[in-house]
Amino acid sequence: MEEFDVTIIPVTLLTGFLGSGKSTLLTQVLRDPRFHDTAVVVNEFGDVGLDGFLVQHSGEQLVEMTTGCLCCMIRGDIRKTLMDLHRRRAAGAVSPFTRLVVETTGLADPAPVIHTLMTDPGLAGRYMLGGVITCVDAVNGGTTLAQHDESVKQAAVADRIVLTKTDLAQDPATRTDLARLSARLAELNPAAPLLERNASTFDPRNLFDTSLFDPTTKTFDVQKWLNAEAFEADPHDPHAPDGYSHDHNHAHDVNRHGADVRAFSLVLDDPISTAVFRFALDVLIANRGADLLRVKGIVNIAETPDTPFVIHGVQHIFHDPVRLDAWPTADRRTKLVFITRGVSEQTVAALFQAWQVEGDNTRATATQR
Numbered sequence: 001m002e003e004f005d006v007t008i009i010p011v012t013l014l015t016g017f018l019g020s021g022k023s024t025l026l027t028q029v030l031r032d033p034r035f036h037d038t039a040v041v042v043n044e045f046g047d048v049g050l051d052g053f054l055v056q057h058s059g060e061q062l063v064e065m066t067t068g069c070l071c072c073m074i075r076g077d078i079r080k081t082l083m084d085l086h087r088r089r090a091a092g093a094v095s096p097f098t099r100l101v102v103e104t105t106g107l108a109d110p111a112p113v114i115h116t117l118m119t120d121p122g123l124a125g126r127y128m129l130g131g132v133i134t135c136v137d138a139v140n141g142g143t144t145l146a147q148h149d150e151s152v153k154q155a156a157v158a159d160r161i162v163l164t165k166t167d168l169a170q171d172p173a174t175r176t177d178l179a180r181l182s183a184r185l186a187e188l189n190p191a192a193p194l195l196e197r198n199a200s201t202f203d204p205r206n207l208f209d210t211s212l213f214d215p216t217t218k219t220f221d222v223q224k225w226l227n228a229e230a231f232e233a234d235p236h237d238p239h240a241p242d243g244y245s246h247d248h249n250h251a252h253d254v255n256r257h258g259a260d261v262r263a264f265s266l267v268l269d270d271p272i273s274t275a276v277f278r279f280a281l282d283v284l285i286a287n288r289g290a291d292l293l294r295v296k297g298i299v300n301i302a303e304t305p306d307t308p309f310v311i312h313g314v315q316h317i318f319h320d321p322v323r324l325d326a327w328p329t330a331d332r333r334t335k336l337v338f339i340t341r342g343v344s345e346q347t348v349a350a351l352f353q354a355w356q357v358e359g360d361n362t363r364a365t366a367t368q369r
Contacts, residue, residue, distance in 0.1 A: 009039075009086075011100045011117055011127050012208060016135030017144050017151040018106030021164030025135055025197055026103060029204050039097035041081055078102065078113055079120055086126045099208065100127065107150055110157055111293075114314045131210030134158035134192075138166040139174065142181045145188075156261050156293045156339045157314065158192045159210035161185055167198045190263055191296075191337050261293065264345040268334035271302035272356055280355040281311075281318075284348065289316035291343050297336035298324075305332070 016022045029035050088094045104110060110132060117129040134154045137144065141163075144151045155161060169178045182194055195206060277299060285292065295313045299321070309321040338348060 007098070008125065009098060009100050009127050010130030010208075011082075011102060012130050012210075013110055013113055013117075013132045014101055014103040014135070015108065015110045015132065015154045015158075016106060016162075017137070017148060017154065019140070020106065020135040020137045020144075021162075021197065022103055022106070022135045025133075025162060025164065026101065028197070029101070029207070032204055035099070035204065037095065037098045039085060039094075039100045041078070041085070041100065041102045078116055079122065082127060083122055099130075109150060110154055111315055114157070115317050118314065118317045118319060131159040131208070132157050133160045133162060133207055133210075135162045135164050135197075136181070136185060138163050138169050138178050138181065142177060142184070145181075145184065152188070152261050153293060153341075155185055155192075156189055156263070158189055160207055161189065161192045161194050162207070163194060163196045165198075166196050188261060188263060189339060191339075260342040261339065262345075263337070263339045264348075266297075266334075266336040266338065266345070266349055266352060268300070268336075268352065268356070270356070271300045271305055272334060272352075273302045276355050277301065277352075280352045283355070284351055285313075285316055285318075288340075288343050291341040292316075292338070293341055294339040295336065297334065298328075299336070300332050300334045308332070311336075 014022055014026065026040065030038065030040065082100070085094070085100070089096055102113060104113060114129060114132070117123060117127060134157070136151075136155060141151075145155070163178075163182065166178065169175055185192075185194060193206075196202060292313065292315050295311065295318070297311055299309045299311060301309055304323070306327075307323050307325065308327055309323050311321050312319045338345075340348075
């Protein structure tokens, strides 16, 4: 009989287009003794070169232990693989890993794996999505983003974007291209820090400080996880995104790029009731859920103004809101970060404002009665 294990293992999704350097980055992580307790699931077909850390297999799904790291190659359903890993861990058949990295194929849309990790009842209580890391090739990344929608989505959903192969960008022209690529990624996903893998200051630990659930402290690192300030522009800045009040008229929106993907934040000055917030979000999900590539934020609920809630979702799927013990900063406004496909900031703002006004009118009518 399987021994009950209450440990919830954070899962980091490692994605990036073909040739973006995912395997090289993963090798670096596995070679670091600080990550000896890391399990790796590689969702690839064919041979994956990881300098001997990932044992090459074909056919049936296998698990292999090497240098203190659990490394496996899978073919097929991610749920079955993760459940099998957990059973082996509980039975003592594999090392008791405390972290899992799932590397996706370069052509993959990351949303299905994210959905599985967030909604599958069998995985609940065993695993939890900790964060998404996306690798971008410094030399070919600009062309890839322009030609492949998958790469745009991979960058848009990331919590950390890792620039790889920057050591190959030496001549002035390539450095200019790299600067342009970095700016584009920052505009596409302002909430995700850009990390340069070849930089002397690069620390693999920074890849894993994204976790919505921290297995060590059981707390939420909101200030690192939510970076809404990156979206707040000077209203007098002529390059501020559309939607800010200024006298300039610009056709260029710095947050809009290929495949109609854009990033923006919604800031609500006044507390919002649970019912109004839930209904507005439900309406948005019902009508445009497939186009909500990433939503995360901190919410000032009117019924509990001293204890905010954190929300986190991808497309139609959202974690249950989690209440914090206190506000992490003096700023108590609701801040919601949206990365969407074809959904404008004005549409989202109008929806929440309309339902908040409707909720206020309903409360006023009830009070008069």
